[in-house]
């Protein structure tokens with residue numbers, strides 16, 4: 001096997017035993033290193049295919065230090081550690097390992113972890129190659145154009161967005177080691193919409209004279225010396241440099257990546273990507289830029305060649321913003337940087353058959369995103385089957401998922417097709433995967449690996465062609481650590497994770513979402529006039545934390561419309577759920593739904609949020625737990641939050 005596996009472990013006996021296990025399983029071991037220094041020197045002579053990495057090592061540097069280097073060299077690695085404390089796990093997670101095994105572990109777990117790591121690495125390499133090929137092609141296209149930003153408006157920022165995400169992009173001119181504004185910047189305003197900001201626009205936004213803007217500066221990185229500034233480092237940069245301070249203040253930016261390019265005329269121009277999120281940029285973005293560097297230099301040399309009529313003060317072209325919202329991501333509202341990044345991710349992954357794992361709190365739109373991935377994929381005309389793993393009756397899970405033959409068990413009067421078969425050719429969405437019992441997880445893993453199912457009581461295997469999207473609001477890593485979720489299944493599903501941000505972290509979307517839900521209410525009611533929210537109520541919506549996320553906002557709007565007699569929503573007590581205004585001549589009657597919601601919350605509080613089992617809320621309410629769970633979902637009740 002090319003490359004082989006490198007073992008980095010300071011206890012010789014353990015390392016030797018690992019070597020034996022790996023060789024018996026058919027792997028080649030390319031070396032054993034007891035320290036980071038030894039590992040690095042071994043890696044100079046041959047690049048391992050995979051590294052098994054202990055965290056505590058001899059010498060000053062530990063495994064996590066080496067992990068950063070492995071990550072930047074794109075070498076997959078699995079941690080083997082006796083220490084599974086949360087703080088170590090947190091630190092280790094930042095290095096993006098392909099697996100984590102807590103010592104002592106079983107031989108079988110090790111081999112499964114290696115198998116998964118190699119599978120994931122192969123997928124991600126294929127994915128990166130495809131992505132970079134498409135970027136190279138786009139950059140070649142730019143190179144063919146002379147006045148490109150006028151002929152294909154918006155194309156440059158879109159192509160760059162595919163390489164490195166940004167909310168604001170500009171190219172700065174290097175003059176005596178200082179960077180200054182010379183060319184326009186692009187502010188992202190929607191999925192495919194960018195506002196082109198030249199001196200005139202920047203001056204209008206900031207109120208600074210153009211002369212002042214021309215004086216702003218930032219220390220230039222040397223050629224071949226790009227830099228990333230995130231979180232506190234970016235704040236430091238914004239304080240020490242007038243230009244970074246200007247961008248950070250006016251566009252609320254929190255991190256940046258600056259990458260110098262050598263132009264055909266010998267000048268240095270620095271591409272600057274800025275993000276509204278503090279931790280957007282990683283070494284891997286620089287690596288991507290390195291790969292397409294010559295194409296970027298050629299394209300930008302062309303772009304910045306002195307052509308009259310393309311000065312920075314030029315007015316934005318008519319139609320310089322093209323919007324696709326409403327088509328590809330139908331029904332998903334949001335323009336915050338966090339949501340636009342999710343759009344970028346799903347547009348990239350939709351075309352491929354990769355499994356996607358959608359993470360996020362309840363009501364953040366996981367199901368919506370899953371549907372969107374399906375409808376953007378080549379499978380869009382085939383079925384999209386939703387399975388709610390939390391509400392599958394334990395004794396019927398297998399039959400629900402895989403179907404059964406007639407007479408397979410008492411009560412199986414007919415042959416039944418399972419969800420996986422129904423989804424053949426399309427997508428299966430496994431919602432609340434974290435709730436799936438362990439026994440069913442084994443079977444699911446087999447389907448994911450072999451793409452074959454066996455009906456209960458059946459004798460033959462049936463091939464299924466499916467794309468799997470799973471979602472959960474649980475921290476699956478914790479579930480794995482506590483033994484409630486299979487590690488191999490977790491890594492199989494976690495090929496392409498997408499994390500939905502909670503609504504409180506993207507409050508700028510609240511007015512848009514509110515408007516969208518109000519419009520829907522108006523359409524439902526067939527109303528003549530649009531509903532409107534008063535400024536005071538809107539400011540309450542903006543300051544509320546929305547523990548139930550978008551679903552809670554949606555429910556709020558629905559209630560507000562019901563509770564309001566006209567079209568203007570200005571009742572400030574709406575958010576408190578107190579609809580009986582003192583002295584009002586029209587005391588409100590609570591709806592059945594409101595009563596039901598309140599009653600469920602009351603009972604949940606009585607039983608400490610326990611739903612299932614003896615003494616649980618379902619038992620007290622005399623309804624099946626699955627019914628209670630779906631009622632809670634419908635009514636926007638989130639366990640543990642206000643309950």
Ligand SMILES: Nc1ncnc2c1ncn2[C@@H]1O[C@H](COP(=O)(O)OP(=O)(O)OP(=O)(O)O)[C@@H](O)[C@H]1O
Pocket residue numbers: 331332333334360361362363364365366367368369431473513516550551554633
């Ligand atoms: N960005 C959005 N734009 C418009 N509607 C949205 C958006 N996000 C969520 N919604 C709406 O909010 C509700 C909850 O969304 P969804 O069911 O997709 O969330 P979820 O994360 O899957 O929730 P759960 O974890 O409880 O299953 C749905 O009615 C959905 O239509």
